[in-house]
Amino acid sequence: MQKQIYAAYDDEGLFVYQAFKPKVVATAAAKGTFGTGFNTNRLTWIKPSFAWVLQRTKYATKHRMNSIARIKLSHEGWLHLLQQAVPTQYDAQRYTNEEDWQQALDKAVVIHQWDPERDLLGKKLDRAAIQVGVRSEELSLRYVNEWILDIEDVTELAHTIGSLQKQRNPRLPETPKERLYPVSEEMALALGCF
Secondary structure, three states: OEEOOEEOEOOOEEEEEEEEOHHHHHHHHHHOOOOOOOOOOOOEEEEOOHHHHHHHOOOOOOOOOOEEEEEEEEHHHHHHHHHHEEEOOOOOOOOOOHHHHHHHHHHOOEEEEEEEEEOOOOOEEEEEEEEEEEOOHHHHHHHHHHHEEEEEEOHHHHHHHHHHHHOOOOOOOOOOOOEEOOOOHHHHHHHOOO
């Protein structure tokens, strides 16, 4: 299974997704960044795959994940997080032994993992999607206060796609096109891309 970062992006930044209760997303969309209800003291997962978030949240119908935020994140912020990310599973190419990896994981302020990717209608793809977990209050504050460029509530879009998926209707609404996101060779190796 191919491990490469796919994301919708432009010169300013890329889109990532997070799911919360509706009030958190509504507040964030109005403010342009997270505010009330977003806890900078706990692990927060950021995902560039819209399809993965749709699957995880059952098209924004899952309890406490029934609202989806599309976040425009600066490239600087995203790359800063990726540079610090430690895999949640042992990677023999990056760590000499499991003990070294476990120590790195225990101290990590950012973690990442690869999960099976699907398309918007739920069909399995032959690639993995990355998700990045921020577990440092300092980085969460930078995420909220420096790196987020804008936030949009895409819950209704998720519901529409979910309805079409139930009807097995392939005529999907337009969504930002996700394509290969370029990273350095060194970063690709650190993230376990291949």
